[in-house]
Amino acid sequence: MPRVFNFSAGPAMMPEAVLRRAAEEMADFSGSGMSVMEMSHRSKDYVAIFEGVEMKLRAALGVPEGYAVLFLQGGATLQFSAVPMNLLAARGAADYAVTGFFSKKAFQCAKMYGDVRAACDTGDYYAIPGQDGLALNPDASYFHYCHNNTVYGTRWPYLPETGGVPLVCDMSSSILSEPADVSKFGVIYAGAQKNMGPAGLTVVIARKDLLDAPPLPGTPDLLRYKAQAENGSMINTPATYGVYLLGLVLDWLAGQGGVEAMAKHNARKAAAVYDAVDASPVFACKAEQSARSMMNVVFSSGSEETDGRFIKEAKARGMVTLKAHRATGGIRASMYNAMPLEGAERLAELIREFA
Ligand SMILES: *Cc1c(COP(=O)(O)O)cnc(C)c1O
Secondary structure: OOOEEOOOOOOOOOOHHHHHHHHOOOOOOOOOOOHHHOOOOOOOOHHHHHHHHHHHHOOOOOOOEEEEEEEEOOHHHHHHHHHHHHHHEEEOOOEEEEOOOHHHHEEEEEHHHHHOEEOOOOOOOOOOOOOHHOOOOOOOOOOEOEEEEEOEEEEOOOOOOOOOOEEEEEEEOOOOOOOOOOOOOOEEEEEOOOOOOOOOOOEEEHHHHHOOOOOOOOOOOOHOOHHHHHOOOOOOOOHHHHHHHHHHHHHHHHOHHHHHHHHHHHHHHHHHHHHHHOOOOOOOOOOOOOOOOEOEEOOOOOHHHHHHHHHHHHHHHHHHHEEEEOOOOOOEOOOOOOHHHHHHHHHHHHHHOOO
């Protein structure tokens, strides 16, 4: 069976070279006589891997000195709680930009912990409000937003200006897909299963001075950034194999030319599919031009039956997992870093032919 082009929103495609290297190293990692997944997380071999991955991630994203990098578990969804538990008490209030499915979940979750307000929620998740559309509380502990809205296929085209209020960003579906100036953020978090590796690993990048804020009472150590930072993300057993795979992905990424090269590659793929959709008499994309996602292209014919036929035809041609999220319906082509240009081109070709 040849490998398919998997357009899944997550868990998503991995670079084939990474899978092959993992397979080669599976039973005997570097002459250790064991698999990485069999190693004690406290062993010398494993600690070397773990520390190496942190260094590679810092290099790939240009993470400044004053930031902690944490390798946690629980997905981005557990961060919906961890963020307010760690940061809300600093000044007692927080702002959330509600621009899609996951940012709404993050907002609803955070509201349970205190004075949390929506900085925007137009209900139209196919657009991103401009800076003028954000109602900001200058005394907030932080401003939370989701850089790339995985479900609706939108992306913030600008960095929100909050006048010194720390930016907290859910980058689950866009981290490492384009450059980001980490120094502009208070906290960045992301589940690994879109652009970084397998599910089960969550990366948190946090400005160290924010870790001194008092956590909410009852915050468990596993969710406390400060405690995790002090213990090198090893209060308990971390997602050992997932971190190792992230390392392989980062080696692959460096070989591709890093995040700048990735951004160009991703822009080409997205343009191929958007151009085909825009030219199609059958399909349309609801996401506003200026806010279109490079990672998740959401489109539809307006007819469930027609979309279903397209998805079936795509599958017959080796392109799978194109059904969109139930919140939007239609078709979603998720094209993270590991999706080759050929996958995007083949999809564009089918969009043209289908007409
Ligand atoms: C996938 C996704 C999530 C949920 O991630 P889990 O790891 O399943 O908790 C949250 N936010 C964004 C932007 C996502 O794409």
